[in-house]
Amino acid sequence: MVAKVEPFHAMAIGRLAYELAEGGRDVIHMEYGQPSTGAPAAAIAKAHEVLDSEPGGYWENIALLDRIARHYDDAYDVKVDREQVILTCGASPAFVLALTSLFEPGARVALARPGYVAYRNTLKTLYLEPVEVACGPAERYQITAAALDALDPVPDGLIVASPANPTGTIIAPGELAAIAEVCRRKGIRIVSDEIYHGLSYTQSAQSMLQYAPDAVVVNSFSKYYSMAGWRLGWLLVPPNLVGVARARMSNLFLTPSVLAQHAGLVAFDCREELEGHVEVYARNRELLLAALPRLGLQKIAPPDGAFYIYADVSHLTDDCLALCQQLLRDTGVATAPGIDFDPVDGHRFMRFSFAVSTPLVEEAIERMVPWFEERARVANAAAR
Numbered sequence: 340m341v342a343k344v345e346p347f348h349a350m351a352i353g354r355l356a357y358e359l360a361e362g363g364r365d366v367i368h369m370e371y372g373q374p375s376t377g378a379p380a381a382a383i384a385k386a387h388e389v390l391d392s393e394p395g396g397y398w399e400n401i402a403l404l405d406r407i408a409r410h411y412d413d414a415y416d417v418k419v420d421r422e423q424v425i426l427t428c429g430a431s432p433a434f435v436l437a438l439t440s441l442f443e444p445g446a447r448v449a450l451a452r453p454g455y456v457a458y459r460n461t462l463k464t465l466y467l468e469p470v471e472v473a474c475g476p477a478e479r480y481q482i483t484a485a486a487l488d489a490l491d492p493v494p495d496g497l498i499v500a501s502p503a504n505p506t507g508t509i510i511a512p513g514e515l516a517a518i519a520e521v522c523r524r525k526g527i528r529i530v531s532d533e534i535y536h537g538l539s540y541t542q543s544a545q546s547m548l549q550y551a552p553d554a555v556v557v558n559s560f561s562k563y564y565s566m567a568g569w570r571l572g573w574l575l576v577p578p579n580l581v582g583v584a585r586a587r588m589s590n591l592f593l594t595p596s597v598l599a600q601h602a603g604l605v606a607f608d609c610r611e612e613l614e615g616h617v618e619v620y621a622r623n624r625e626l627l628l629a630a631l632p633r634l635g636l637q638k639i640a641p642p643d644g645a646f647y648i649y650a651d652v653s654h655l656t657d658d659c660l661a662l663c664q665q666l667l668r669d670t671g672v673a674t675a676p677g678i679d680f681d682p683v684d685g686h687r688f689m690r691f692s693f694a695v696s697t698p699l700v701e702e703a704i705e706r707m708v709p710w711f712e713e714r715a716r717v718a719n720a721a722a723r
C-alpha cells in the first residue's frame with residue numbers, strides 16, 4: 340500500500356501570495372521558514388571562482404568534513420571524527436538517511452506535536468509510525484522526559500528539535516539530559532534536528548551529543564548559514580552506523596552539489612556576516628513580541644531561537660487556513676497555518692516567520708494591527 344502523506348498547506352499560502360504579487364500586490368513573506376538574506380558574500384565569491392575553474396563532478400569535500408567535525412569540538416566540546424559526518428543535500432535527505440539507518444518499517448517514533456510537518460510525513464513515507472505527543476504551552480511545546488517515559492508501549496525512536504519549528508523554543512540543558520537518560524534506559528534511538536542552532540536569543544542551544552553520544556544529529560546550511568537554496572546539510576552518526584548511512588547517501592543521492600560544498604566551507608567562517616543576520620532576527624523578534632498584544636495574540640511561547648512565533652488564534656477561528664488566506668488577501672501579509680504543524684489542534688494556531696528584514700516586520704505589524712482588531716470585534720459581536 341502506498342503511504343498517505345498530507346500536503347504542506349503553507350505552500351498553498353505561498354502560491355496565493357505569488358498570484359497576488361503577480362497581480363501587483365505588495366506581499367510580505369512571513370509564511371516560509373527561510374532567511375530572506377542570501378549566502379555570505381565570500382561563499383558566493385567562492386562559488387563563482389569554482390564555476391569558472393572546475394569540471395564539477397561527483398565529489399565529497401574532505402576539508403568540509405574536517406571543518407564540521409571541528410565545529411562540534413569548538414561549539415559543544417564534543418569530539419567527533421570526520422568519518423562520522425556525511426554531507427547531504429540539506430537536512431531533508433539527512434532525515435531519510437537517519438531514519439532508514441536506524442529503524443525497520445513499522446517502527447514507532449515519538450515526536451512533539453506541534454512539530455515540523457516533514458517529520459510526520461517523512462516517517463509515514465518510510466512506513467514508520469509517528470507517535471505524536473501533544474505538547475502545550477505548559478511544556479513550551481516541547482517533549483519532556485516525563486512524557487517520553489510515560490509512553491506505553493515504549494517507542495523505538497525519538498525525534499527532538501531544539502530550537503523547534505514552529506515555536507522556536509529550546510529544551511533546557513537539564514531536560515535534554517533527562518530525555519537522553521530515558522532514551523538510554525529504554526533503548527530509544529534519538530534523532531536530533533539541530534538545524535536552528537546558531538539562531539538563539541535567550542540561551543544557546545545544546546547539542547544532544549553532549550548527553551547522548553550515540554544520538555544521530557541532523558544539521559544544514561539552510562538556516563543560520565542562510566543557504567537554503569544551495570541544498571547542503573549533514574548527518575552525524577555514531578561510528579557503528581557510518582557504513583550503513585554512507586551506503587544510503589551514495590545510493591539514494593550520490594553527493595551534494597560541488598558548488599554548495601565549496602561555498603559551505605567558506606560560509607562556515609563568515610561569522611561576522613552571519614551574526615549580523617542573528618542581530619536582525621533578534622530585533623525582529625522583539626518588535627513582534629511587543630506588537631502581539633496589539634494584535635490581541637497573547638497565547639504564545641516566547642521563542643528562544645529559530646525565527647518563528649506560533650500563536651493561538653482560537654478566539655478568532657477554528658479554521659486557521661482560512662484565516663491565513665484572508666489575512667493575506669486583505670493585508671498582503673503571508674503567514675503559515677498551524678495545521679501544517681499539528682493535525683489535531685493546529686487549526687487554532689498560526690505561525691509568523693520573522694526571517695525578513697526589520698522594515699518589512701514593521702510594515703507587517705502596521706498592516707496587521709487594524710486587521711486583527713477588526714477580526715476581534717467581529718468575533719466578539721458574534722459571541723454576544
Ligand SMILES: Cc1ncc(COP(=O)(O)O)c(C=O)c1O
Nearest residue numbers: 372429430431455504534559561
Ligand atoms: C525543523 C526543520 N528541519 C528541517 C528542515 C529542512 O531543512 P533543509 O532545507 O535543510 O532540508 C526545516 C525546514 O524548514 C525545518 O524547519
